[in-house]
Amino acid sequence: MDDFASQIYTQVHQIPHGKVATYGDIAKFAGFPGYARQVGRLMATLPDGSTLPWHRVVNAKGEISLTGLDLQRQRRKLLDEGVEVSDAGRLKLSQYRWDGF
Numbered sequence: 001m002d003d004f005a006s007q008i009y010t011q012v013h014q015i016p017h018g019k020v021a022t023y024g025d026i027a028k029f030a031g032f033p034g035y036a037r038q039v040g041r042l043m044a045t046l047p048d049g050s051t052l053p054w055h056r057v058v059n060a061k062g063e064i065s066l067t068g069l070d071l072q073r074q075r076r077k078l079l080d081e082g083v084e085v086s087d088a089g090r091l092k093l094s095q096y097r098w099d100g101f
Helices: 003-014 023-029 036-044 068-080
Strands: none
Touching (some): 003 023, 003 036
16 A cells, blocks of 8 residues: 555544545645545545445535445445435535544
8 A cells, every 4th residue: 555545544544433524634634735536536446345434534515425325325324423414415514524633
């Protein structure tokens, strides 16, 4: 695993239960501001059975970027943690965003 991926996974692992971070937040916390798209690609290519809390990462608008059944799977995981998410996959970043500390 390269250093970039390792640092991204470390940051995602730290997002607390019931909180979310944006792809851009994770990139910034890992020391790679401006690499939000690359964070998204890493989250999309996690191996099956990964224990990384990938579901806690959303886009900058406070929306789940996935569609269809994948959106519903991420939404369910967030709901199970107490994060209110609309049927369309929207949530209140002002309420649930992790500040990285």
